[in-house]
């Protein structure tokens with residue numbers, strides 16, 4: 001156990017780092033006794049006591065009533081408080097806008113979903129709905145007595161540039177759209193709150209990996225209204241030079257394949273996207289995400305038409321994963337979105353063409369696992385990423401608490 005000097009004498013940087021260790025522990029593990037925090041963080045009990053004092057007097061943590069430890073001696077647990085603040089994540093999907101308001105540690109406070117009717121090629125109409133949903137949630141947060149300290153807008157599309165914009169969203173018929181400018185123009189006063197735009201797949205991937213405790217080297221492949229993915233290396237998303245690294249739906253996997261909306265031929269989406277899986281069955285009316293969920297249910301039930309469509313697609317999913325696994329050497333492959341329920345057949349397709357493992361063992365073979373968060377992965381991931389940004393910089397949190 002490292003011997004930390006009393007909190008009053010350590011430099012601001014060290015103090016912030018140690019506060020950050022305690023906040024991270026409370027956010028991830030939940031209410032904990034000081035001795036448990038000390039064991040988990042390596043800080044001495046004296047240091048934990050002094051730092052806990054700073055957090056409780058700032059309103060960032062509070063003591064829970066003593067509970068019996070089973071051996072007679074009562075145990076006082078510390079929990080994350082921050083009752084005056086909230087985090088907001090908003091997902092802009094091809095069918096609807098969903099907002100999730102949470103506490104600093106990610107507990108759900110309020111949720112709102114509104115269909116936008118999928119007006120193809122009309123960003124203004126979708127941004128109107130987005131702004132209405134955000135205003136509604138900001139109002140609800142105010143009624144709950146909480147100030148929203150961070151807004152994350154998540155697009156199911158690649159984003160990039162400075163300022164960050166949606167680069168293209170084929171499921172909405174968008175080219176470049178400045179979503180944040182549209183939002184701040186529609187909601188007066190919102191520009192006082194930190195607001196960011198990101199793609200769904202990196203945050204969804206990191207959220208799934210956190211819950212699955214699956215390590216930091218992973219491939220994430222998901223399907224909802226589109227096919228997307230992320231490559232995670234040493235815990236970080238590989239976004240590449242222009243921000244669209246991990247666009248696994250547009251890996252050109254089929255030789256001389258069909259033309260894709262991206263300009264290439266034979267992308268994975270041309271054989272495993274919503275269109276090829278569902279054919280021309282009028283799915284556009286109910287929205288691609290709902291239609292794909294129904295499709296997966298039909299595959300599971302053995303519906304011959306759905307099974308045939310899936311069996312035509314799944315070898316290409318397997319081959320895409322074989323290529324990417326040799327390129328990136330992941331510890332785990334996470335299948336997210338609606339395809340999570342079809343993990344078994346994806347794993348079979350993946351394993352159909354793999355190298356011999358040294359000594360005949362398969363310990364180097366990445367596990368293929370189903371995501372557990374379903375359609376909520378990106379929203380959860382976005383609020384957890386916001387939580388981690390604040391936890392990494394407790395001085396910012398202390399400042400916010402003083403302003404409340």
Ligand SMILES: [Zn+2]
Nearest residue numbers: 250260262267
């Ligand atoms: Zn493509």
